[in-house]
Amino acid sequence: MRGRLRDEWRRGGMALKSIWQWAAATILATGAALFGASSHALAIEPAEAATKPPLTVNVFVSTRNDTCYDRGDVAAITRFATGARDRINAQGGIAGHKLDLRILDDYRDANRAIANVREALANPDSIGMVGLSSSDRSKAVFDATGKEIKQKNIPFLSAISVNSIIADYPNVFTMRASQDDERLPVLAQFVRRSGFQRPAFVGQRDTLFSTSLADGLNRVMGAYIVADHRVAMKDNKADAAEFPAIIEDLKAKNADIVFLAIGGGSNGEFIKQLKAAGITPAVMLTGRINSVPKDIRQDYNGSLLELVWDRLPDLMNARLMNLMAGQPPEDWVFLGDKISTAPGWAKGECEERPASATVDPTSDDNLRAIGIGTQYADMLGLIAAAARTAPRDVGIKDLRAHIIGQLTSTYAGGRGVFQGQFENWSFDAKSRTATRTPFLVQLAPGMGRTQLAPLQFARLKNENLRAIGTQYLDIDLTRVFSVDDNAKTFHAEFYLAMRDDGQENSIDLIEFANAVINPQTNDRQITVRMLANGEKSEAYPDGMKIYHVSGRFLFQPKLETFPFDTQRFAINIRPKRGDKPFIVQPPPVEMRDTAVDADGWEPKDQYVGYDEDFVTTIDAKTHQPSIVPFYKGSFVWIMERETTDYFLRVVVPLLFIMAVAYVSIFIPLSHFEAIVTIQVTALLSAVALYLSLPAIDSDGTTLSDRIFLFAYLAVTVMIAISVLRINPFITDRPKVQMALTVAHVVLIPVLALIMAIYVQRASMGLG
Structure with a gap:
């Protein structure tokens, strides 16, 4: 039988x-x-890239050993450039070739820098060179290898700040803004429009950058400059013994703004002596205002100014913050370890970091390293984009020429823009310098914090500068409700406060870019009510216009970890009128209100981001392309979804369902029908529970989906084990029976524990 x-x-x-x-x-x-x-379609190009010899982009870096701690530049460049290479190769490489990356370090030594450039030039597969900073070191490189650089005609995207060094090399560009085309015109316009009458210059003697800046200021301002002083260097600092005579001359000539280019380490002492001499003109620094000791800059009664291209006060790069969202903060920290051989330790100038100190990824020093690394990554992306329009069978020599041609035509300033992953890039067709107009940052007397100056500039296609106002405004979010993950919308109520200062500023100049559009009226679905009109009031601050705004806004939910997810809720603003462009300056984040009534969400963080956008036009008659840049602002709140309801409605019932299915194993096998009935009922109950939940419109599976899939799998395994245990072929084998019992009793809880750990890590963004 x-x-x-x-x-x-x-x-x-x-x-x-x-x-x-x-x-x-x-x-x-x-x-x-x-x-x-x-x-x-995606596999064709990678397959083709695998059959062609690889091309090489050489990246030049400079490790520093003279700072107290590793500044993180090389680590950031390596990380972001490697990531850019991987993205390019995943998209098919460059003209069907795989891209290789070589990182060459000169350790701030001119001879090594020369050797690195010669090594890159000697490589027949070199398709590009990226990097090389320091004006003096760059000049030494071009003096030694300039002829070879021009002959090889390899696209060279350098980081040289003095464009006279690259002027005679048609294949050399710089990702730095031109001193002649960007810095000097902005300085000249700012001085004239701000009403300064007697500018003066104080800089280092016999250094290329300082000399070029002084000569440029004298060229664009002429007799407008009332004093020009060059300071000797002593122990890598400006000789402070020369300061008293210089300051006495500035006092005699009643200078009202001083361009100071003596190096960050000497700025504080010079400004301190200015104050002691009884004069406090505005000071335009070539370095960072924060390089001046805090007590000196806060005690100074004049304005301190600087030109910056990134790391704006209390504003974050919106693209960078989008990339950082949901990732572990430690993955974005590049500041390194202590450099014990740095001279500052022996001189007592360095300070030990507390052992428990953690580096904030958004700290100014770390953002500086990220900014440098992302620029290099964008340069690799630019080379790949420029090569994408070349014929597939093009040779290396012609491919190099094609890339150079694209940089001076398709990506020429005022005509086209390369939208990098982190910034927008274009180059002046003549000087081959990046068209990156700087921002003006000021530390006004008594403020204690830097902020954007009231006047900013943007460059247009005809090389003229367009004045842009700074809107000092804040958005105080009070309520978020009716969040719809499928429609990708949320309702918000907030107060908007902005300075008027007699400039006819109003909310009518602002467009809420992500407000939902009513398809019937083509208007934004927002309601605005004015609370204060900027006039003197006993209730509201003078000069402040305050509005109450409510409406429905779009957002972009990332639902991979739903319902243990964290989302970005943003109010995006941009200029409504083309003749009234502006950039936003919010108050410091620690002064902004953090209380938000968010239905079903818990606020975690907030920031204000900025991004540059542009209007692209093509003249249908002349076929001439042009772009008009403008800035956007984003007031962002990071919120974590509350999961109490999900636990009560889903997790707890699912645990009971799995527990009932699990304990059924302890029913005697003589009641096999009861065992299977319980387990099948548990499986059907889990399916019914899933179908009873609101559907989430996601491009992929959510964490909730994966939890249910695990429950289905676990119960199905229990059913399979129960069936196998009564299999006549198994019943004769006690060891197999025991193995199945152990698998049911032990394996299922172990799998459940593994799933719980996975859910916890996924909800924390750890994968």
Whole structure:
């Protein structure tokens, strides 16, 4: 009898096995067909890239050993450049070639820098060179290898700040803004429009950058400059012994603004002596205002000014913050370890970091390193984008020429822009310098913090500068409700406060870019109510216009970790009128109100981001392209979804369902029907629970989906084990029976524990 049952089981098992094999083969074939159809186009270029020899981009870096701690520049460049290389190769490489990356470090030594450039030039597969900073070191490189650089005609995207060094080399560009085309025109316009009458210059003697700046200021301002002083250097600092005579001359000539280019380490002492001499003109620094000791800059009664291209006060790069969202903060820290050989330790100038100190990824020093690394990454992306329009069978020599041609035409300033992952890039067709107009930052007397100056500039296609106002405003979010993940919308109420200062500023100049548009009226779905009109009031601050705004806004939910997710809720603003451009300056983040009534969400953080956008036009008659830049602002709140409701409605019932299915194993096998009935009912209950939940419109599976899939799998495994335990072929094998029992009793809880750990890590963004 038992033998006949075994034979029937074997025949049935073989038939069942054949059915499962056929089903599995069908599913795999269908999946392969679907995947192959969707990925065929993506696979062509990588396959082609694998058959062609790789091309090389050489990246020049300079490790510093003279700072107290590693500044993180090289680490950031390596990380972001490597990531850019991987993205380029995933998209098919450059003109069908795989891209290789070589990072060459000169350790701030001119001879090593020369050797590195010669090594890159000697490589027949070099398709680009990126990097090389320091004006003096760059000049030494071009003096030694300039002829070879021009002959090889390899696209060279340098980081040289003095454009006279690269003027005679048509294949050399710089990601730095031109001193002649960007810095000097902005300084000249700012001085004239701000009403300064007697500017003066004080800089280092016999250094290329300082000399070029002084000569440029004298050229664009002429007799406007009332004094020009050059200070000797002593121990890598400006000689302070010369300061009293210089300051006495500035006092005699009543200078009202001083351009100071003596180095960050000497700025504080010079400004301190200015104050002691009884004069406090505005000071335009070539370095950072923060390089001046805090007590000196806060005690100074004049304005301190600087030109910056990134790291704006109390404003974050919106693209960078979007990339950092949801990632572990430590992955974005590049500031390194202590450099014990740095001279500052021996001189007592360095200070030990507290052992428990953690580096904030958004600290000024760390953002500086990130900014440098992202620029290099964008340069690799630019080379790949410029090469993308070349013929597929183009040779290396012609490909180099094609890239250079694209940089001076398609990506010429005022005509086109390369939208990098982090910034927008274009180059002046003549000087081949990046068209990056700087921002003016000021520390006004008594403020204690830097902020954007009231007057900013943007460059237009005709090389003229366009004045841009700074809107000092804040958005105080009071309530967020009716968040719809499927419609990707949320309702918000907030107060908007902005300075008027008699400039006719009002909310009418602002467009809420992500407010939902009513399809019937084509208007934004917002309601605005004025609370204060800027006039004198007993209730509201003078000169402040205050509005109450409510409306429906769009957002971009990332639902991979739903319902343990964190989302960005933003109020995006931009100029409504083309003749009234502006950039936003919010108050310091620690002064902004953090209390938000968010239905179903818990606020975690907030910041204000900025980004540059542009209007692209093409003249249909002349076919001349042009772009008009403008700035956007984003007031962003980071909120974490509350999960109490999900736990009560989903997690707890699912745990009970799995627990009931699990304990059924302890029912005697003589009641097999009861065991299977309980387990099948548990499986159907889990399915019914999933179907009862509101559908989430996500491009991929959510964490909630994966939790239910695990529950289905676990209960199905329990059913399979129960069936196997009564299999006549198994009942004769006690060891196998014991193994199945142990698998049920031990394996299922272990799998549940692993799933719990996975859910916890996924909800924290750890993968």
